[in-house]
Amino acid sequence: MSSKSEPWYVHAILYVIIIALVYVLIHVAIVEPTNVIERRTYIKNESRLRMSNLKEAQILWERNYGKFTDNLDSLINFIKTDTTVANLIAGFDSVRMRSTNPFDPLLNGEFIPDSLYYYPGNGLRYIMKVDTSIIMDTIINRRGRIVNIDTLVTIGSRYLIETPDTNNKDRIGDLFSDALKNTASWE
Numbered sequence: 001m002s003s004k005s006e007p008w009y010v011h012a013i014l015y016v017i018i019i020a021l022v023y024v025l026i027h028v029a030i031v032e033p034t035n036v037i038e039r040r041t042y043i044k045n046e047s048r049l050r051m052s053n054l055k056e057a058q059i060l061w062e063r064n065y066g067k068f069t070d071n072l073d074s075l076i077n078f079i080k081t082d083t084t085v086a087n088l089i090a091g092f093d094s095v096r097m098r099s100t101n102p103f104d105p106l107l108n109g110e111f112i113p114d115s116l117y118y119y120p121g122n123g124l125r126y127i128m129k130v131d132t133s134i135i136m137d138t139i140i141n142r143r144g145r146i147v148n149i150d151t152l153v154t155i156g157s158r159y160l161i162e163t164p165d166t167n168n169k170d171r172i173g174d175l176f177s178d179a180l181k182n183t184a185s186w187e
Contacts (some may be wrong), residue, residue: 002122032036043121046107047163048186050116054126055172055182056102057116060085067156070130072117079103079113128174130156131175 057079058068069075072105079085084139089111091100103111137150158181161172174180 039104042107044168044170046120047168048184049104049106050161051126051161051170052119052184053103053106053111054116055184056126057085057181058159058161058173060088060102061154069128069156070128070159072128076113076116077126079116105123112130119165121163121165121168127160127162127164129160129162129175131158133157152159 054075060082061075062068063076065084071075087126089101089103092098093100101111105111106115119126131154133154135152135154137152138146139148139150141147158175158178159173160175163170170185171182173182
């Protein structure tokens with residue numbers, strides 16, 4: 001009995017299949033998870049830089065107007081057009097020997113006000129809220145009748161900036177506590 005060997009192309013096809021499977025396995029097990037981790041790290045760091053810049057803009061807004069704002073468009077327009085902000089960005093403190101720019105450069109190396117609108121992960125706008133407190137005071141005469149009801153509405157003494165991502169709940173500020181004013185959740 002003579003045994004016939006398998007043709008060479010059967011072995012070649014098996015080697016190609018093995019090489020392809022090894023490539024796919026390396027890509028799925030090593031390359032893709034590394035890319036996902038790098039992307040998440042980039043999104044987290046970029047988002048925190050943008051939120052810190054929004055916090056600095058809120059602080060400048062409060063200095064200028066006496067209260068905080070919940071309008072993201074007005075806040076970014078304020079950064080781009082206000083002369084005091086422009087002077088701070090371009091200024092230099094000769095005593096401390098450093099720039100007076102309150103804004104941090106983003107991960108691409110520059111500060112771009114228009115990038116502050118959107119969360120880098122999903123492209124949705126950041127969520128900004130301000131508190132509203134209503135204090136009602138009732139004035140009663142000696143006979144026990146209500147004479148007047150004074151209402152004092154205070155808007156914008158505290159603010160909150162949140163990411164629109166449900167998996168990332170980074171935030172700056174708080175609507176209910178003065179102790180958390182201008183405080184980031186990751187600090």
